[in-house]
Amino acid sequence: MASWLLAGIRLPLILGAAALIVYAVFFANPYDLRVLTLCGIYALLVLGFQFVFGHAGAVSLAQATFFGIGGYITGILATRFGFPFLMTFPLSIAGPSLLAVIIAAPVLKLEEHYFSLATLGIGLVVLLLAIQWSEVTGGTNGLAGIPAIELPGFVVADRRSVLWFVWGIVAVACLLAYQMTRGLHGQAYHLMRENREAAASLGLNIAELRFGAFVLSAAYGGAAGALMAHVIHVVSPENLDLTLMVTCLTMTVIGGRTRIAGAILGATLIVYLREWFRVLENYYMIAYGTVALAVLIAAPYGLVGALERLRVFLFGRGPAAPTVVATAALPAAARKKPVVAQEPLQEPLLEPLLAVDEVALAFGGVKALDGVSLSCKQGEIVGLIGPNGSGKTTLLNVMSGLYSCQSGRVTFLAHDITRAPAYAIARLGVARTFQHIHLVDDLSVLDNIAVARAGIDGGGLMQAIGTFGRDRRLEGARRIALAAADRLGIAGVAMEPCGSLPYGTRRRVEVARALATGPRVLLLDEPAAGLNEQEQVDLADRIRTFGADGVTVLVVEHNLVFLAALAERLICLDRGKVIASGLPEAVRREPAVIEAYLGLDADVPELALTAGPS
Amino acid sequence: MHLGGIEISIQALGTLAVAAALIALQYVIFMRTQIGRQLRATAQDRQMAQAVGIPASAVIAATFGAGTALAGIAGALLANQFFVYPTGGIPLSVYAYIAVVVGGWGSIPGAVIGAMMISIFQVVVSAYVSYAVATGLLYVSLLLIFFFRPQGIFGELVQRRV
Numbered sequence: 001m002a003s004w005l006l007a008g009i010r011l012p013l014i015l016g017a018a019a020l021i022v023y024a025v026f027f028a029n030p031y032d033l034r035v036l037t038l039c040g041i042y043a044l045l046v047l048g049f050q051f052v053f054g055h056a057g058a059v060s061l062a063q064a065t066f067f068g069i070g071g072y073i074t075g076i077l078a079t080r081f082g083f084p085f086l087m088t089f090p091l092s093i094a095g096p097s098l099l100a101v102i103i104a105a106p107v108l109k110l111e112e113h114y115f116s117l118a119t120l121g122i123g124l125v126v127l128l129l130a131i132q133w134s135e136v137t138g139g140t141n142g143l144a145g146i147p148a149i150e151l152p153g154f155v156v157a158d159r160r161s162v163l164w165f166v167w168g169i170v171a172v173a174c175l176l177a178y179q180m181t182r183g184l185h186g187q188a189y190h191l192m193r194e195n196r197e198a199a200a201s202l203g204l205n206i207a208e209l210r211f212g213a214f215v216l217s218a219a220y221g222g223a224a225g226a227l228m229a230h231v232i233h234v235v236s237p238e239n240l241d242l243t244l245m246v247t248c249l250t251m252t253v254i255g256g257r258t259r260i261a262g263a264i265l266g267a268t269l270i271v272y273l274r275e276w277f278r279v280l281e282n283y284y285m286i287a288y289g290t291v292a293l294a295v296l297i298a299a300p301y302g303l304v305g306a307l308e309r310l311r312v313f314l315f316g317r318g319p320a321a322p323t324v325v326a327t328a329a330l331p332a333a334a335r336k337k338p339v340v341a342q343e344p345l346q347e348p349l350l351e352p353l354l355a356v357d358e359v360a361l362a363f364g365g366v367k368a369l370d371g372v373s374l375s376c377k378q379g380e381i382v383g384l385i386g387p388n389g390s391g392k393t394t395l396l397n398v399m400s401g402l403y404s405c406q407s408g409r410v411t412f413l414a415h416d417i418t419r420a421p422a423y424a425i426a427r428l429g430v431a432r433t434f435q436h437i438h439l440v441d442d443l444s445v446l447d448n449i450a451v452a453r454a455g456i457d458g459g460g461l462m463q464a465i466g467t468f469g470r471d472r473r474l475e476g477a478r479r480i481a482l483a484a485a486d487r488l489g490i491a492g493v494a495m496e497p498c499g500s501l502p503y504g505t506r507r508r509v510e511v512a513r514a515l516a517t518g519p520r521v522l523l524l525d526e527p528a529a530g531l532n533e534q535e536q537v538d539l540a541d542r543i544r545t546f547g548a549d550g551v552t553v554l555v556v557e558h559n560l561v562f563l564a565a566l567a568e569r570l571i572c573l574d575r576g577k578v579i580a581s582g583l584p585e586a587v588r589r590e591p592a593v594i595e596a597y598l599g600l601d602a603d604v605p606e607l608a609l610t611a612g613p614s
Numbered sequence: 615m616h617l618g619g620i621e622i623s624i625q626a627l628g629t630l631a632v633a634a635a636l637i638a639l640q641y642v643i644f645m646r647t648q649i650g651r652q653l654r655a656t657a658q659d660r661q662m663a664q665a666v667g668i669p670a671s672a673v674i675a676a677t678f679g680a681g682t683a684l685a686g687i688a689g690a691l692l693a694n695q696f697f698v699y700p701t702g703g704i705p706l707s708v709y710a711y712i713a714v715v716v717g718g719w720g721s722i723p724g725a726v727i728g729a730m731m732i733s734i735f736q737v738v739v740s741a742y743v744s745y746a747v748a749t750g751l752l753y754v755s756l757l758l759i760f761f762f763r764p765q766g767i768f769g770e771l772v773q774r775r776v
Binding site: 117120131 | 701705712715744745746750756757760761766
């Protein structure tokens, strides 16, 4: 218990919360109670915004709109139809959520700027509706006289009760947010916002994750709006406009984009800044703006992040999390278990496992792939070589589903996966690594590898919410991750953050991550790049053991030395066409291959191993 | 001043002339001068630009300043025609954002076309239907443009190197 309290900045946060509670109970006058209540409402708004902006990494500018819609639903239903709180509140949550579901389909496909713009556009339209449709919404003046919250048998009328009620809802919302973003689910989001291609190639359904985050943000926003309507008894177009959106954005960025404590801290700070600077009357905007800007420059990752950095600076890093000790004590036998977690095939397949048939892909005028056909049998280790620009990585991208070919077919285990999305191909059992390393620097090696199970083991939002206490899925994922790390010889640095590791080790983390999905086919894109000779020999040995476990490996490489001992078969690409295929010695002697690498004037009998082409 | 059967105020003509001159000037600077090349290089790849000796921070600061100056001129031109108040710039900045995104980032002709589109909807379409409906239609047509051309009208489809 003591170690839990002392970890990170929990203790100062808990003390701060206790101080605020004491203040609210004993020292606050009704005005202060109102201010604290507003802090709670904004905290709820920011919590919702953190799902889509912080966790999913998408700048949605519709959060204020959802807030306003929730408020208007409550206002309209309560004043014009007399619905009680227990009906208006769920409807105020359902309304914005429904809107989010409707607009999510076209809008979420858009990239960054366009997504923000689309959400901004929705805000504009709704704002105009609120102003123009005055019979229903009360026009620019809005609706007044919204009653207090009425629960059966009890009216939440005085300011103290309202305060506890609002913060009670905030507490539930915090708990829900914590459940949804802990464990594998949260780490999946982390990887997704750092690098979408890597996340998709691990079996994570990006569209689904973003959709969930977007709808959740709408739900939280609607709830906050409904509470605001009951607290200030008025709803007006000001609840919908850009100014509120900017305030929400400010609170989120200042507090911390992904931290629950950050939501509360950011909301409270901004609300109180306005109160404190009220003394300056007309100049309060200048002071408020200056302070907000100063905090942003001083703490670009939010206040919570800054506080944690301060703690590390003053007191040093705390003890490592207890989960490490548990997993590090795995018996040696368990760690040698092959990581092929999927069902092994019953009989050895005679037909090719993964096949590409006359695939063509052109970018503008450049034919990256010009009718490429190849296939891999189960358990084979195939090398794919070729000079720069020959289309090797493009072929890998087509096979793993990141690119769509313009003609031809890709089949895997008799499934046609030509048009399948990347995450579906990954879940079928095709894993890959990338030429440029795509790891999450902030997470430890173990967690970077463990995230590979998030897409494979499935389990979505509902399961994440229902997990209390020990997170067994996370522990299981970490066990598999440790085994994969062991296969790559990096179990010793499992707890180090990835950002601090040398290049060669990071390469191996990437391979381990691909291995942890339990694939049948492993596509490696230049795994030996940047490794020294010893590391290369070591990696080649390890890859050979994967083949022995029945995993088919396709290695894209320039480095013939690396491939010489490893590959059973070589395929050479040049300018999008296969120019040679067969045993390594034969391919190295093939005149077309020598010409592709060394040019027409080259007068060598075969591509030498020692002076490999760069 | 009369042109055909339409009466155009000298003020409007002056605004058009100033705007056209400034946009043309910006286009020439961006596309035809060495400074413009440096600006575009910094936008495309900041680290590489620094590596070839372009002072990236100074370039970004200068661009920010120039953009703000243009916004100020636009405000001054509009002040003659519309009511001025402290928060009046907010809806305009939203429209500016829309115009740039619809036209395609980094494309000056695109931004002009985007702005024209918004004005057409605001003035012409709203003469036939209500202002709110006109805005709704503008929004729907934006979505349609993005559906068929996600990079904007003149934008370049940039693919991340995997």
